Amino acid sequence: MNINKIELRFLTTSDYEQLKEAMIESYTSMPGAYWKREHIENLIDRFPEGQVVLKVDGKVAGCALSIIVNSDDFEGSHSYKQITGNYTFETHDPNGDLLYGIDVFITPEFRGLRLGRRLYDYRKELCEKLNLKGIAFGGRIPNYHKYADQLSAKEYIGKVRSKEIHDPVLNFQLSNDFHPVRILKGYLEGDAASEEYAVLLEWDNIYYEKKQVNPVATKKVVRLGLIQWQMRPYKSLDELMQQAEYFVDAVSGYRSDFALFPEFF
């Protein structure tokens, strides 16, 4: 495959025809399950930064759609229909605290190039930039139908984690630092491969900070001033402290945050 240019762009309505083709190619197991034009327009309208498309030499190779929800509203189990507000995306809340993945795919032609990782990396960066506490979504487990008669969904996930069973979707999420939180029963209607089970996967934004109430923030880059003190006989406490002040003055002159003196100096 000869590739000249891979680019990540915000999704626009003019991409729709191409996007539709890509969706149909990608979701072969669920024909007809592609987003209609009004859905995509609605998403772009509500949250343009959350909708991105990956183009390879101008052709749509993949896409990631997201909204922001309030984590308190979806604490327990929920279905895809509920999280999307029956596909209206009225659940999108610009003041929410959780980036929720609506859809992500790579067309069959461009699989195996780890392009999905680029879409996930974008979501992580967006999550950090918007100071949201994490990313969540219901991950499908498309190989579950092969084991459904022998294993519960929970056992199945355990075996995927311990690499006894290969599940391409779940494996991908796990290697992108997402962790399973709970099992969602009846998540996506018509997802026979997953027996309508999904795994709620989350990624935590370690930089998330609750809205500041205090003007003093904790420093991130800390300057340490170490004092390798020369032992000398001092006649008085004043003389000793004069030397100590000299060093404090020196390290604070370099705007150090800490001065460290030795034991029994």
Add this chain to the structure above:
Amino acid sequence: MADFNHLTEAEAIRGLAAYTDEIKNRFSHLSISHNINIITGSMPCLEDGVLTNVGFLCHRNGKVDMYEKIHVTPDEAKVWGLSGGKSVRTFDTDCGKIGVLVCYDSEFPELSRILSDQGMDILFVPFLTDTQNGYSRVRHCTMARAIENECYVAIAGSVGNLPLVHNMDIQYAQSAVFTPCDFAFPSNGIKAEATPNTEMILVVDVDLDLIRELHNFGSVRNLKDRRRDLYDVVAVKPKIDDDKQVHQTKLASSLIADK
């Protein structure tokens, strides 16, 4: 201070302890006037006849915290009659959570583990070692502390010789800042180090976000991957009264030994 050189070591260190309060107050003043948090190393403290080795964290906002050396070396017990302290805790600063372990304490991994469970970002180790052997013990142990607890460790020691001062006559030090050894840090875990045995200062920046990244996404995750179903390190509450008695007996016996 030379005034005490004619005394026995045990008497001299108790004489020095009389200055500790004054030194603390002056350091606190310096921390405010120079806008810097000062870890004052350590000094002798005499309270109710019990001699301990303590130090102060003088915050630039005026607050003063005290830390104590927990473990006493055989030499400190024998020559000075020093007793070990009891409190192991981290301190909140305007630059994250920090811990201070004085010298020998850094050679007991349980202490830094307890501190790291409290969320310590930076461990400070003021030390005093007489020879390169003693220094190597502190150095290698503190480098291990940085890796196993996924934190920064800053160590600072004294250098130079003091003729006529018993039990403090020689020192060896190479102060340094150690890091974990993942990709975001120096591959050998040494962020910076001073020239050995020369008076100097070392100014080093450490990025606390890298520590947070390491906790969650590091190549190895020593804190997360602990098998707490098999072992655990927990602080035991000391029985205050019993301990005091032990301290006093120890003190008495070592004073007798000195004479």
